[in-house]
Amino acid sequence: xxxxxxxxxxxxxxxxxxxxxxxxxLVSIGGRVDVVANKSIIATFDGDYxxxxxxxxxxxxxxxxxxxxxxxxxxxxxxxx
Numbered sequence: 001x002x003x004x005x006x007x008x009x010x011x012x013x014x015x016x017x018x019x020x021x022x023x024x025x026l027v028s029i030g031g032r033v034d035v036v037a038n039k040s041i042i043a044t045f046d047g048d049y050x051x052x053x054x055x056x057x058x059x060x061x062x063x064x065x066x067x068x069x070x071x072x073x074x075x076x077x078x079x080x081x
Contacts, residue, residue, distance in 0.1 A: 005034070005065045006050065008041040014058030022056050029053075 010019060022041065026033055029052065031045030045053075047064060054062045 002047065003044060004047045005042065005044050006047075006053075007061070007063050007065050008043060008053060008059060009061040010039040010041065011058050011060050012039060014039065018056075018058035022053065022059060025053060025056055 008022065010022065019036075023033060023036070026041075026043050026045060029045055029049045031043050031049070033041060033043045035042040042065070050062045050064075053059060
């Protein structure tokens with residue numbers, strides 16, 4: 001497969017050592033960790049390795065995320081005076 005951005009959801013009961021194992025696994029397969037926040041990890045890696053990451057303890061979901069081709073809506077807050 002190709003290099004893709006993935007969302008990895010970590011279980012609420014996961015320990016910090018389990019999260020560290022997940023991050024080390026991502027780096028070992030040649031992945032790049034983009035964001036780690038609130039038991040979620042956004043990482044870029046080859047999709048062939050998604051099953052490897054899914055089998056790590058503490059991982060709930062691994063899914064591909066596509067940011068390309070989508071326009072971001074401009075949100076304008078209107079305030080009446």
